[in-house]
Amino acid sequence: MSDQEQSRPEQEQGQPEIAEPERRKAFKKVFKKLGAAVVVTMLGRAMISAKPAPAALALRPPGALPEKEFDAACIRCGLCVEDCPFDILHLASWTDPAPLGTPYFTARNEPCRMCYDIPCVKACPTGALNPLLVDIKKADMGVAVLVDHETCLNYKGLTCSICVRVCPIRGEAISLKPMSNELGVLQIPTVDSSKCTGCGTCEKHCVLEEAAIRVLPRNLGLGISGTHAVGRR
Amino acid sequence: MRMPSISSAQDFLYRKRWLYSRRIVQVIILLSFLTLPGIGRIADGNLSSSTWFGVGLTDPYVMLQSWLAGGPMFLPAVAGALLVGAFYALFGGRIYCSWVCPINLVTDLAYCLRQKFNIKANMTMSRELRAGILLLSLVLCLITGTLAWESINPITLFQRELLWGSAAGATILMGLFLFDLLVSRRGWCGHLCPVGAFYAYLGRYGRVRVTATTAGSCSGCGSCIKVCPEPHVLAPVVSKNASAVTHGDCTRCGACLDQCTLVH
Structure with a gap:
């Protein structure tokens, strides 16, 4: 009896004022984990989305889905790279201008040779390179744009026209259009964006130190007419 | 043996x-x-x-x-x-x-x-x-x-x-x-x-398992646990509560089998 009487006040003292301390502990534990999860998710997301968008000079293989869908569909296996007979495709490394492990090519180094059987598309196991692309002339890797009118030799009144002459869809995708200014009549290389596949042969062969004609992803290379007669929308 | x-x-x-x-x-x-x-x-x-x-x-x-x-x-x-x-x-x-x-x-x-x-x-x-x-x-x-x-x-x-x-x-x-x-x-x-x-x-229920066929003769030397990359998977076997490693973490690397002097 005396034992019990002695221990009772001790128990009352030792008991914290909050009811159900176990529950409190459990809550704390759960919220700690939840907090950590939220913070790490936010950090991870920031890390992934902080990566720069693929640079304009990294072009996707023929048949590639639009960039966002391509990023989700491509599993970075490199089968397209290995099946490219001209070894123009690379899988992006950490230092390359495309998301890690995704295939790309740089037109100025090696343009797409536009194989008729499109082996890269056939190799793709996930459909990131659209298997519905069977005619290479319907490919859309980008669009050639004559970006520099100051250095282009044809704009200087010469008839270099190398970009027109090397084009695999010559006469359709790119042709010479006469234009006159104070120098006289100029022959201007003009791209038909609906025919150009963005293979990059013109960019590769431009004789300037830096190409005056470049293949750009369509969203960078083309404007879109406004629906309003005089401006945007 | x-x-x-x-x-x-x-x-x-x-x-x-x-x-x-x-x-x-x-x-x-x-x-x-x-x-x-x-x-x-x-x-x-x-x-x-x-x-x-x-x-x-x-x-x-x-x-x-x-x-x-x-x-x-x-x-x-x-x-x-x-x-x-x-x-x-x-x-x-x-x-x-x-x-x-x-x-x-x-x-x-x-x-x-x-x-x-x-x-x-x-x-x-x-x-x-x-x-x-x-x-x-x-x-x-x-x-x-x-x-x-x-x-x-x-x-x-x-x-x-x-x-x-x-x-x-x-x-x-x-x-x-x-x-x-x-x-x-x-x-x-x-x-x-x-x-x-x-x-x-x-592979939680994978059929390839490390099995202790002569568990009865285990001397408890613990050398299998020392080499195992996931030692917790061996615990039930060494304590003789199970005759096979059933934990999903087991990598089937066989290090324990190499070590055990009782297995042939």
Whole structure:
């Protein structure tokens, strides 16, 4: 009896004022984990989305889905790279201008040779390179744009026209259009964006130190007419 | 109960039989992705997706990431993922870790040197951490619409960067090696890697198991636990509560079998 009487006040003292301390502990534990999860998710997301968008000079293989869908569909296996007979495709490394492990090519180094059987598309196991692309002339890797009118030799009144002459869809995708200014009549290389596949042969062969004609992803290379007669929308 | 007739060289090989089999398989798989003189290339692609003799194989974890990110379900990849998934589900998921994954070569080397140089420093982490990272990677796929783990995955990085001749990722692999060597014992494969966690869940009920056939004669020396990369899986067997290792974390590396002096 005396034992019990002695221990009772001790128990009352030792008991914290909050009811159900176990529950409190459990809550704390759960919220700690939840907090950590939220913070790490936010950090991870920031890390992934902080990566720069693929640079304009990294072009996707023929048949590639639009960039966002391509990023989700491509599993970075490199089968397209290995099946490219001209070894123009690379899988992006950490230092390359495309998301890690995704295939790309740089037109100025090696343009797409536009194989008729499109082996890269056939190799793709996930459909990131659209298997519905069977005619290479319907490919859309980008669009050639004559970006520099100051250095282009044809704009200087010469008839270099190398970009027109090397084009695999010559006469359709790119042709010479006469234009006159104070120098006289100029022959201007003009791209038909609906025919150009963005293979990059013109960019590769431009004789300037830096190409005056470049293949750009369509969203960078083309404007879109406004629906309003005089401006945007 | 050692076999009395075998010579010391044979005995040495016998005591490393699982280790050497594993190394041979790992190296063959790695070399298959290279163009070898006289043989050519046996397998195309990399461990994300590959083609072996016309058969497409796809990593189910990568496929899952792609699906969560919003990628299309295209038949060749899905069939390949089902094939690989079925194999590991049937035989045991983490067979991938110790028999296929090239990072195992890096981390095992780190562990080996750690033992040799008697490096004691060890940052303790929970083995559950990898499950958290696995979940995180899948959630991030959903949120960002990209293959979250593939933006750092050292497994395919190993193949891309080292075998295909670029050195930028070698620093990452070196970091991983040093982490396992100096910072945390079996840190990567045993605690952090979500690929291992994925395969552990996938092959939870795999049929290939380490079995103690003569459990009754176990002397309790504990040498199997010392060499095991996931020692907790052996606990029920050593304490004689079970006759087989049933834990999903077991990588079927066979280190315990090499060590045990009671098994023939």
